[in-house]
Amino acid sequence: MDTKLYISPTDVSPEISCDAVELTFMIKGRSMPENSEKFYDPIHKWFRTQFADTEVKAVVDINLEYYNTGSFIRIMGLFNILYDLNKAGNEFRVRWICDAEDEDNIADGQSFKEVVKIPFDIIEI
Secondary structure, rough: OOOEEEEEEOOOEEEEEEEOOOEEEEEEEEEEEOOHHHHHHHHHHHOOOOOOOOEEEEEEEEEEEEEOHHHHHHHHHHHHHHHHHHHOOOOOEEEEEEOOOHHHHHHHHHHHHHHHOOOOOEEEO
16 A cells, blocks of 8 residues: 555645655645545545554644535544554544634534544644
């Protein structure tokens, strides 16, 4: 499996930039693909495959200005995958990056932080 995963952003899908060697992971932009399962499934599979037998310490940056309900479900699925990977010896944490003026996005980050089982930081910029 390729150690890098890159998906260019569109008007309806975010930029995905993941590098298993450099340990950099970013989801950025707007996430409202018509079929969120189809869009996020390769990302989920990539994380499961890349880190199934590893012990890395890394941060996943998520900087979404907007996401729809389908994307919410898939993002939550990614957090569950990271939790499973952490149970297997990895140390993933999430940085929810949002505009300091965007109260809704900050509140979304707080909601995620309350329910996910991985280290979760909210970064206001």
